[in-house]
Amino acid sequence: MGNAPYVIVGGGLAASRAAQTLRAEGFEGDLVVVTGEAHRPYERPPLSKDYLRGEVDRSAVFTVDEGWYAQNAELRTGEPATGLDPGARRLTLADGSAVDYKKLLIATGSSPRPLPIPGADLQGVHLLRTVEQSDLLHAAIKDAGHVAIVGDGWIGMEVAASARQLGREVTVFGLGAQPLERVLGPEMGLVFGRLHTDHGVELLRRTQVAKIIGEHGKAVGVETGDGRRVDADVVLLAVGATPNTGLAVEAGINLRPKELGGGIAVDGTLRTSGPDVWAAGDVASIPSVHYGRPVRVEHWQTALETGPHAAKAMLGDETPYDKLPYFYTDQYDLGMEYLGFVAGPDAYDEVVVSGSIESLEFVAFWTKAGRVLAGMAVNTWDRMGEIEALIRAAEPPSPEDLQSFR
Template sequence: MSGNGIVIVGAGHGGSQLATSLRQEGFDGPITLVSDETDVPYHKPPLSKAFLKTPDMAPQLLRAESTYTDNAITLRFGARVSAIDLQARRLELDDGAPLPFDRLVLATGARARRLAIPGHDLTGIFTLRTADDARALRAAIPAAQSVAVIGGGFVGLEAAASLAGLGKQVTVIEAADRILGRVLAPAMSAYMAGLHQSLGVKLLTGTGVARLDGANGRVTHVTTTDGTHVAADMVIVGIGANPDIGLATQAGLACDNGIVVDGALRTSVPEIFAIGDCVAYAHWQTGSHLRLESVQNATDQARHAARVLAGKPEIAGYREVPWFWSDQGPAKLQMVGLAIGTTRQVISGTPANGAFSIYHFRDDRLQAIDSINRPADHMLGRRMLAANFHPDDALIAAGPAALKAAFAEFSKGQPEAR
């Protein structure tokens, strides 16, 4: 090894975690963390909630800046990588100073999808992915009266709830026949729809967007595919994200809806690893080749990659139970596992009471649990899925206490789940 150490491209949840985890795992070589952002690594989930509603709030740091200096982690912020030179093992940066590496980790994340329809370039149209995005959106909120959110996914709905709470007239336009339809069961989608309507949010589902209309260069309306005109002096585009794989494809790494990695999180080039939202991998539970966008996945993959890069014995390939959350108004939605390929659902609790869980099964195997305001269900679910514990319908119907007791009995003598 030449002494150039490990270079990490991307300083989000995954990149920041990897840099610190490498030190925790005993790696004592050079570590350089490169980011095209200028902010010290920060939590992204609050950007669509508390950050939007609090004018003087700064991004919430993932860890103090001193953590990086104390651990001899070199920060190269505001630096855009233009290419990977595999032969020379170095990064080409826009500022002209190449950065050599022994091993490289791509933690480039994902970038918000943009609209490609007439009017997409009008002023008053925002995405919400980075702190700079959130700052621009927050600065425009006081002058906005009517807000159109295009896309009924997590980020759009979180922003919709936040803005409705600030007294704005909010309309969510979703092309699918229900909000959150790609990630939630119909019963949970219906509950969340009712919740947003109770907050004053208008929902237009099964509705596409034809164009954005404006006056004097600023957006004033959204015209839907059925000809409806939705007043909007602010538009938030929340139509998902694409993995940031430009550097990987330029370098010839294998990509398929993300940078393809193995169980050690190595790419098709052995000295290059990848983690987080930009990565596609074979998921142990579903058998599917997929890409996950979540804080948990990015940080857990970072910890796994750190063990591999530090030369620790590999227990197994990356195998963590995925979990997610979304705070929307008074609802804390928590999800664990993946409902891909499930065949039936069992509901525990009562949606009308604002606290319930949906258990997703593939035949008799529990694969996922979605919960509203039942955090104990979520935490137990993470342990049950990690241990391959599959309760039957009667046990779920008996209630959380019985389920917890049955799992405790099952766990006696079982190897402790990581």
């Protein structure tokens, strides 16, 4: 195994950043990047925003050009990895070939969760994860009269905003009382609910979708559990994502239980239970020093940070990962940044707001026993450093300090 390559499995930002970091840190050995997609690794946030709307071209999703890979790595596109034997240090690909490795990084991301209802396989029903799926969805929305979105999480609401900006009628079907309630709680979910209704989106709350209605093999509407029909010629299923843990399962590598977010269990260096195997990005469940529990976050910043961290660990760095989760969204004229972690709507006591919710310029803090768990800045920029200091503060700030934050 002395001359075997380092191998990265994945087609997203974590894989790309890991490859770049290995070279930047001086790794001179052979490097193989394996992805099931037809392209070099790329980032996904534009797929539901400006790329979906046709405002930028495909080059906007690629963070590293083809020339870099030609000089620095063997890039194997369109070759999904199907098996992993950590004992033999061997990765098997879908075509039956195998790659022996010295060290391996799993950065396989996540996949849209299927919705097992009648009509989910009709023409006009879409999922969104890949650049090709974004292309298809863009073309469909461009020619659509009415877009139905099943799911009111980040992808669903970002696509709803994009579809409205393209002039389409939009209905969103959500299980909660407010969109984004599962991640932001009802208070801030209400803010996003008002934002979308103000922009003409029809929000159906606490609504179960029973089936997609089809005619001649094509979707023409959505039927709810209580029998309501909403006509639509484009349907997006956006009911969450599932971490792509298949390689780890195949290899007998430890996973995190579902109640802790699932994913591949790693230590602070992102090392898995498999010898010389690390994991990064959406698929990795990382122990948080600050929150005292494992955290798995399916967001761009986590891929951006964990890819390099895993690469350095593969080169011997033992520094534990200690970044606070961060994510952002852009919807209409609202820009938001969020830092921290809240395990769910029951994991905090209250939301303290500084600024004006009505004018959509504010900072919100989720608190538990006075301590700040997370903060969200809406149309208020360059505050993440201060919010992090409050989250990490030895003594909890007073409510008055939070209310006067701006």
